[in-house]
Amino acid sequence: MKTFFPIRKTNKLSKQILIQPIFVDQRLKSPKKIKGLGENYSWSHNAILRSVEKDLKKGIRNFLLFIVPKEKQKLPEDFSFHYEVIRSLKNHFKKDLTLLIDTCLCSITPDGHCGISQNKKINLPHTHYALGLAANTYLEAGADIIAPSDMMKDTTQYLRKVFSENEFHSAQIMSYSTKFKSGFYGPFREAANSTPKGYDRSSYQLPVSDRTKAIQSSIINAAQGANYLMVKPGMTSIDLIQDIKAETLLPTGAYQVSGEFASLQLLDSQGLGKYPDLLIESLQVFSRAKADYIITYGARDIVSYL
Ligand code: PBG
Numbered sequence: 001m002k003t004f005f006p007i008r009k010t011n012k013l014s015k016q017i018l019i020q021p022i023f024v025d026q027r028l029k030s031p032k033k034i035k036g037l038g039e040n041y042s043w044s045h046n047a048i049l050r051s052v053e054k055d056l057k058k059g060i061r062n063f064l065l066f067i068v069p070k071e072k073q074k075l076p077e078d079f080s081f082h083y084e085v086i087r088s089l090k091n092h093f094k095k096d097l098t099l100l101i102d103t104c105l106c107s108i109t110p111d112g113h114c115g116i117s118q119n120k121k122i123n124l125p126h127t128h129y130a131l132g133l134a135a136n137t138y139l140e141a142g143a144d145i146i147a148p149s150d151m152m153k154d155t156t157q158y159l160r161k162v163f164s165e166n167e168f169h170s171a172q173i174m175s176y177s178t179k180f181k182s183g184f185y186g187p188f189r190e191a192a193n194s195t196p197k198g199y200d201r202s203s204y205q206l207p208v209s210d211r212t213k214a215i216q217s218s219i220i221n222a223a224q225g226a227n228y229l230m231v232k233p234g235m236t237s238i239d240l241i242q243d244i245k246a247e248t249l250l251p252t253g254a255y256q257v258s259g260e261f262a263s264l265q266l267l268d269s270q271g272l273g274k275y276p277d278l279l280i281e282s283l284q285v286f287s288r289a290k291a292d293y294i295i296t297y298g299a300r301d302i303v304s305y306l
Contacts, residue, residue, distance in 0.1 A: 005174075005292050005293040006251060007249075007251050008251075011287050011290065014306055015059050015061075015306045017287075017292065017294055018283075018299040018302070019064050019294065019295040020064070020296075021040070021063070021064045022063050022065055023040070023065075023192070024044070024048050025044070026044075026068060027070050028044045029044060034191045035190055036186075036187040036258065036262035037191075039300070040297050045084065045088070049092055052089065053093075056093065056097065058300055058303050059303040059304075061098055062100070062293075063099055064101075064147060064295055065085070065089070066191070069081050069082070069108055072108060072110045073108050073109075075126065075130070082137060083138075086141035086142060086143050087141040099142070099144050100146075100174060101147060103138065103147055103159075104149045104150045105127065106196075107192045107193050111197045111198050112194045112195050113196050113199075113201070114149070114152070115127035115150055117198070131150060135148070135163070136162055139168050144172065146173050147174040148175060151179045154224065155175075156173060156225055157225065160224065173225060173226045174226070174253075175221040175229060176230050177226060178232065178240060179205055179230070179232045180214070180232065180236070181201050181205035182205070182208070182259075184258070186262075187261075188257065188258035208236065214237070214240055215244055215247060218231075218244040219248055222248040227250070228252070228253060228292075229251070230252065231244070231252065233255065234255050235256060235260045238254070238285065238289045239289075241289045241291055251292035251293065253293035254286045255294075255295040256282065256298075261297040264298075276301065283296065283302065
């Protein structure tokens with residue numbers, strides 16, 4: 001089985017370990033700039049192909065895809081738009097493109113929560129059912145890696161079960177295994193149409209103050225069958241990467257999330273720093289901390305320097 005992001009033997013930053021997030025929004029006719037995220041746009045289904053082609057030419061090959069459907073659904077079951085987008089990308093670019101799909105319900109649920117809520121509480125069986133349906137659809141469409149970011153209890157285990165029932169035995173899972181409740185997700189939630197309503201995400205996202213829980217969460221996801229682990233937000237979790245790797249022996253990456261990335265852009269726009277320098281510095285720190293891959297909104301801006 002091909003490992004897309006193996007454990008690295010060097011600390012050198014290289015383009016192979018960079019992952020560029022991309023957004024496709026069914027509500028859009030023309031591209032929409034994402035506030036705070038520099039040259040990152042949300043694209044219509046038609047326009048995403050051209051945008052990815054440009055990125056591939058620059059030397060980026062790994063993409064984390066977020067899909068925002070037009071309709072919210074109370075009990076999400078219709079993933080046909082997701083299917084079409086993934087299929088056209090993989091049909092078009094084939095193996096030139098490593099396509100990771102963020103697998104969550106927050107862009108589709110009416111209240112913006114990552115699972116299906118009932119009376120301000122997550123209904124886990126309903127949530128797992130919908131996530132399983134989604135992930136299975138993404139694999140059928142040709143996704144290379146399923147990246148569940150809902151962080152509900154036992155999602156990785158549930159997905160493994162669904163995949164084996166459907167003969168997707170070698171499907172790969174990148175779990176957002178150590179994901180904190182954070183104030184740094186702001187720009188993303190605008191783009192993903194996923195700002196939570198009614199209650200916050202503390203019932204399923206980790207408290208930043210608890211180191212033991214944070215590492216345990218990755219260990220559990222490893223035991224349940226994740227192929228790759230992650231810390232998120234990346235810059236505020238840098239101290240956890242090596243411990244997680246030592247405990248699990250799995251490749252572990254960092255997600256420089258939207259608010260972290262936007263802060264670099266803001267320093268630049270206020271004349272208080274230089275964006276490319278700040279970006280390189282932050283990515284070198286991830287590399288020094290032994291991240292095996294880095295998800296950053298600046299991947300396409302940095303490849304030419306590597
Ligand atoms: C949830 C999800 C979030 C991000 C990626 N997947 C936001 C959240 O948990 O509220 C955040 C990414 C970012 O801020 O860049 N599906």
